Amino acid sequence: MSDHSPQRPKRRLWNHTPALPIRLAPYWDWPSRPVASLIYLLKSWNPIGMRFLFLAAAFIVWRFFTPDLARAEVLAWDWISEILIRNLIILTVVAGGLHLILWAFRLQADEYRYDMRPMMKGAKAFFFKNQVWDNMLWSYVAVIFWTFWESLMWWAYANGWARIITWESNPLWFAAMILLVPIWAGFHFYWLHRLIHVGWLYKRVHAWHHKNINTGPWSGLAMHPVESFFLMFDTMIFFILPAHPVHVIFLLLHHGIGAPTSHAGFERVKVVGTKGVEVGDFFHQLHHRFFDCNYGTYETPWDAWFNTFHDGSDAGNELVKERRKRIWQGG
Ligand SMILES: [Zn+2]
Numbered sequence: 032m033s034d035h036s037p038q039r040p041k042r043r044l045w046n047h048t049p050a051l052p053i054r055l056a057p058y059w060d061w062p063s064r065p066v067a068s069l070i071y072l073l074k075s076w077n078p079i080g081m082r083f084l085f086l087a088a089a090f091i092v093w094r095f096f097t098p099d100l101a102r103a104e105v106l107a108w109d110w111i112s113e114i115l116i117r118n119l120i121i122l123t124v125v126a127g128g129l130h131l132i133l134w135a136f137r138l139q140a141d142e143y144r145y146d147m148r149p150m151m152k153g154a155k156a157f158f159f160k161n162q163v164w165d166n167m168l169w170s171y172v173a174v175i176f177w178t179f180w181e182s183l184m185w186w187a188y189a190n191g192w193a194r195i196i197t198w199e200s201n202p203l204w205f206a207a208m209i210l211l212v213p214i215w216a217g218f219h220f221y222w223l224h225r226l227i228h229v230g231w232l233y234k235r236v237h238a239w240h241h242k243n244i245n246t247g248p249w250s251g252l253a254m255h256p257v258e259s260f261f262l263m264f265d266t267m268i269f270f271i272l273p274a275h276p277v278h279v280i281f282l283l284l285h286h287g288i289g290a291p292t293s294h295a296g297f298e299r300v301k302v303v304g305t306k307g308v309e310v311g312d313f314f315h316q317l318h319h320r321f322f323d324c325n326y327g328t329y330e331t332p333w334d335a336w337f338n339t340f341h342d343g344s345d346a347g348n349e350l351v352k353e354r355r356k357r358i359w360q361g362g
């Protein structure tokens with residue numbers, strides 16, 4: 032990798048990939064594979080993985096950085112603004128921090144970097160003609176909606192319109208909800224995302240996110256406000272399912288932190304003396320590069336079922352080309 036000068040465009044499609052072909056979670060394989068599925072589930076919860084870190088962050092945010100629910104009984108700017116500022120700080124630290132480490136100071140050069148294209152400057156498609164500034168603007172708009180959905184839940188809990196459980200009152204359900212939240216986040220993400228890939232919804236709304244053919248941490252939440260409004264609509268599940276506020280924050284962080292990390296453009300952030308922390312999401316990186324594939328996540332079944340799964344291999348590239356041809360020809 033180091034034998035290439037940074038200016039020279041690479042002929043290879045990717046600078047770095049995970050082991051190819053990438054594989055989906057075995058949860059939906061038929062005949063079913065319970066042991067493989069259990070191993071995958073346990074691995075997905077490894078303590079330096081993103082999922083575990085989101086959960087840890089959710090506990091910390093709830094314990095130290097969330098207004099007392101009693102204050103949320105009445106809608107008021109004082110407690111809502113505290114949530115807004117806290118969410119702004121979370122986004123700035125995560126997306127801004129990753130951007131500085133990986134893209135601005137290039138502390139690990141191109142190691143673990145997927146796509147060698149730079150963040151775009153001078154391209155009219157972006158506001159301010161600058162991909163990073165455009166992305167920052169729309170990410171901060173997304174934080175307003177993040178705060179909206181979160182505040183709505185606290186208001187509802189404070190007034191008894193949604194049911195709260197605690198670890199003490201219902202440990203089994205509390206634990207089950209922790210397992211359920213990532214599944215629900217993936218379910219919601221797939222169907223919202225699939226919907227906005229259709230017709231004028233794509234052209235008017237989702238095309239904004241797809242200006243980012245290569246992605247950086249700020250690209251994760253860089254989307255049309257209609258999309259960022261509905262991105263965290265999945266919190267409304269808590270009007271139906273009893274839960275603890277930690278579950279609400281855990282779900283919100285799947286988007287609030289999950290989008291910036293998964294779009295980082297690098298598979299890992301190196302940390303001295305370790306393998307580093309896995310951030311990027313090659314599955315979704317393929318979606319940004321090829322559009323008509325990988326709408327969901329590693330854990331959602333529909334890309335496999337509807338034949339839109341791109342496994343990163345050359346065969347996958349052909350499959351997408353073939354599908355595109357059929358779409359253009361209307362066949
Ligand atoms: Zn898309």
Ligand SMILES: [Zn+2]
Binds near residue numbers: 240251294315319
């Ligand atoms: Zn994306």
